[in-house]
Amino acid sequence: xxxxKRSDCxxxxxxxxxxxxxxxxxxxxxxxxxxxxxxxFLKAPEHIATNIxxxxxxxxxxxxxxxxxxxxxSKAKVLYRLTKKGIDLLPIxxxxxxxxxxxxxxxxxxxxxxxxxxxxKIAFIKSMTKELERQDVR
Amino acid sequence: xxxxKRSDCxxxxxxxxxxxxxxxxxxxxxxxxxxxxxxxFLKAPEHIATNIxxxxxxxxxxxxxxxxxxxxxSKAKVLYRLTKKGIDLLPIxxxxxxxxxxxxxxxxxxxxxxxxxxxxKIAFIKSMTKELERQDVR
DNA sequence: TAATTTTACTTGCAAATTGCAAGTGCAAAT
DNA sequence: ATTTGCACTTGCAATTTGCAAGTAAAATTA
Numbered sequence: 050x051x052x053x054k055r056s057d058c059x060x061x062x063x064x065x066x067x068x069x070x071x072x073x074x075x076x077x078x079x080x081x082x083x084x085x086x087x088x089x090f091l092k093a094p095e096h097i098a099t100n101i102x103x104x105x106x107x108x109x110x111x112x113x114x115x116x117x118x119x120x121x122x123s124k125a126k127v128l129y130r131l132t133k134k135g136i137d138l139l140p141i142x143x144x145x146x147x148x149x150x151x152x153x154x155x156x157x158x159x160x161x162x163x164x165x166x167x168x169x170k171i172a173f174i175k176s177m178t179k180e181l182e183r184q185d186v187r
Numbered sequence: 188x189x190x191x192k193r194s195d196c197x198x199x200x201x202x203x204x205x206x207x208x209x210x211x212x213x214x215x216x217x218x219x220x221x222x223x224x225x226x227x228f229l230k231a232p233e234h235i236a237t238n239i240x241x242x243x244x245x246x247x248x249x250x251x252x253x254x255x256x257x258x259x260x261s262k263a264k265v266l267y268r269l270t271k272k273g274i275d276l277l278p279i280x281x282x283x284x285x286x287x288x289x290x291x292x293x294x295x296x297x298x299x300x301x302x303x304x305x306x307x308k309i310a311f312i313k314s315m316t317k318e319l320e321r322q323d324v325r
Numbered sequence: 326t327a328a329t330t331t332t333a334c335t336t337g338c339a340a341a342t343t344g345c346a347a348g349t350g351c352a353a354a355t
Numbered sequence: 356a357t358t359t360g361c362a363c364t365t366g367c368a369a370t371t372t373g374c375a376a377g378t379a380a381a382a383t384t385a
Contacts, residue, residue, distance in 0.1 A: 055208075056232035057294050059287030060215045060280065070193075070206050070372095077198045087333050094194040098373050103334055125332050125381040134290055141282040142198065148275055149197030156195050208343095225362050236344050241363055263352040263361050 052112065066112045067138075071097055071105050073145075076138055079115065079131045083181060086126050114138070136181045139174055190250065204250045205276075209235055209243050211283075214276055217253065217269045221319060224264050252276070274319045277312055 055061050067073055078085050078093055090102055097105075106129065109115045114135040120126035131138075143166055149155055150163055166173045193199050205211055212233055216223050228240055235243075244267065247253045252273040258264035269276075281304055287293055288301055304311045 055234075057292075058212075058215070058232065059284050059291060059293045059297060060211060061233055062291055062293075063283050063287045064208050064211060068206070068208050068211065070202050073198060073202060073206065074196075077196070088331090094196065095199055096193075098375095099334070100336085100374090101372065104371095123332085123382070127333065137286055137289060141279060141286060144278040144282050145201050146197050148279060149201045151275060152272055153197060153200055154195075155197045155200075159197060226360090236346095237363070238345090238365080239343065242342095261353070261361085265362065 067109070067114065069105075071095075071101060072109060072114075073138075073142070075102075075105055075109065076114065076131065076135060077142060079129060079135065080139060080142060080177075080181065084118075084128045084130050086120065086128060090129075109135075131181055133182065136178055139178060139181070143170070143174065205247070205252065207243075209233075209239060210247060210252075211276075211280070213240075213243055213247065214252065214269065214273060215280060217267060217273065218277060218280055218315075218319065222256075222266045222268050224258065224266060228267075247273075269319055271320065274316055277316060277319075281308070281312065 052065055054065055067076065074093060074095055074097070075090060078090055082089065087102070087106075090097065090106075091099065106115065110117065112134075113132050115129050116132050118128045118130055120128045146155075146159065146163055147166070150160065155163075190203055192203055205214065212231060212235070213228060216228055216231055220227065225240070225244075228235065228244075229237065244253065248255065250272075251270050253267050254270050256266045256268055258266045284293075284297065284301055285304070288298065293301075
């Protein structure tokens, strides 16, 4: 599977990579949990189909948004993690949350996070980015 | 057509509305041009199919992201414009552009805009929002 | 050690969505 | 009065999605 660019527009190019109903949910899970297994993604409340999950994970990996790494406890498990390119989607993710909060009721725990964001957005992003970047030695 | 929410997550809810390959391109056009006709959207370099455009415009209108208004020059034309809810997607749009700029080559005119953004993001958004909100009396 | 379970997928197929081409109906221009 | 422009709609083939079941390797249990 190769990326087909519809135009040179940066918005269009971005959507070519993660502009579907599922990719940003996978990225969301990785931002909130830092690392996830295949099974973790399946536990998300939106209930992605297993074949769609597999195809999205593959596409995101091909586009260097996520990467696989060995699970420290088991060879049967696979850990997925955001690359720097993926972590850099954080500002977009935060703005999506802020927009949604303005127009829809949202869960309390997410609301608490956004309260922190609004205190100092730049600091929040910097700190969360640092956390996500910390690559544990295994 | 009614919105089916996959979960209470604000990201998921947002994607239910505009999380496809085309909606944000329509919104992009309206942000850059302020107002567009049906034909204007068709002129975009990504070449959306006419039936897809019609269905997206309808969905975005149902979700109060855009609204129709009478064209001042002709009853045969229809003008589309962003609502406040749509204009509030601007921070997301800007972050998408900034992310893309970091990882892909992007056109010079867009790059010039992002230079302005980076000088003072908050001021840029405020000023562009104001411009988009100005509802001309016709 | 053998049998069962867990984990990460793959496969097959029906249903929904997309994309292309052509058509329609009203408005405006000629 | 006829043609052109504009905003869609329609029909249909191709692609994508979603569900259910299956597979293979690794880990656990008996």
